Amino acid sequence: MLQAHSFLWNYLWLAPNVLCLILAAVIYRRRQHKEFPFFFAYLLFVALKEFCLYFLDVSPRVSAETWWYAFWAGTISEGLFKFVVVAELLHHLLHSWPSVATLGRNLVSGIGALLVLLAAVAAAFAAPDNTPRYIGGAHILSQTLYLTEAGVIISIFVFAAVFKIPWERLSFGIALAFGVVWCEHLAIWALVTGGVVRNRGWEDLANGATYHMAVLVWFYYFLVPHKEVAKSAIPLPENDLAVWNRELERLVQQ
């Protein structure tokens, strides 16, 4: 069951991408693609990319080398696309709050630059590999991308948590699923690149299952309506400090 081309393996490769296309259609129907244009485009792109890779994989006329070069091209394009989606999520998080917007953007950009350096160092220390360069290199490339992506998305979550910046529900859902997938993928690719795990079969299934779960999380956030909290006035504590306000007004006017 854990082997390549088993039913589960095929299902976990194809099903999340079919779901991505369905989700893209739902988003388009609800006109939410105007709210999240890059995420919408990402869903279409990643589904098409994975279908292409799948058909290249099962086609007997395509050599392994060609497949790995297609994997390289797809991974690099998808990696760039993900950074654009992250920028879109950061914009959604910060655009209503100019008081912390610049700080947030600078901080996340700075952390992103640091993570690229860290990922380059990690790539330089990758375990030597007996496989052809285009396979070992693809492992290192994946580790590099997921290290940067996971670090950036976690830094956004930390920034929002420290400053208690309110997330919009959809942005939170998209970012959460990305965060989980990228952390899991980072762990798996680090094990593969470090030579701890190779060709065991379960690493592909773990990646596929986590991505499948992430797509279901997106479905939940897009399809399940937000529970409206009762809009009663917040009970404010009783206090007799009207004098306080007078004193503060006096201080402000000084």
Place this chain on the structure above:
Amino acid sequence: MTLAIVLVVAAVLGLVFLLRLTLSRSLQLSSRGGLAAKIQPIDIEAFRNLVDPAEDDYLHRRLTASEFRVVQRGRLRAMAAYVQTAGRNAGVLVQIGQAALVAGDARTSDAARHLVNDALLLRRNAAVALFRIYIALAWPTSGLAAGSVLRGYEQLNGKAMLLGRLQNPAAPLRISAML
């Protein structure tokens, strides 16, 4: 091998953080009722006195260098406590304002938006001020300005008062009175 383990541990920590964040977010959404009670009162006059540069000059003139360092460290610790409380209060106000953002009334939503923005600004200033206070703790004779926190706090009080008025016209001063 070691690097792989470090990266796996970092990834697992990231996952745990995301899980905790998601849980705390859903808990927060369901328990916003007692938020105002979390605001801790601050003696703003005492804080203003602590950040007054004239006080620093006075102490500098009156005390020997070693005495001044000891006194100044004590004042800086007190200042840090005030700033941390102000930052925490601002965090509570962000949550109160966030809850009020969904109100049907446009004026209340607008007031809530201003309150959240100012509370976020105060949290940012508080973080910067704390950073400077901790540096000054190592070097007490250096000058330090926490005035931006004080000004931000005063402005925030005005925004909280407006939101209180719009949400509950009968008792307009309650949130701001707590600050």
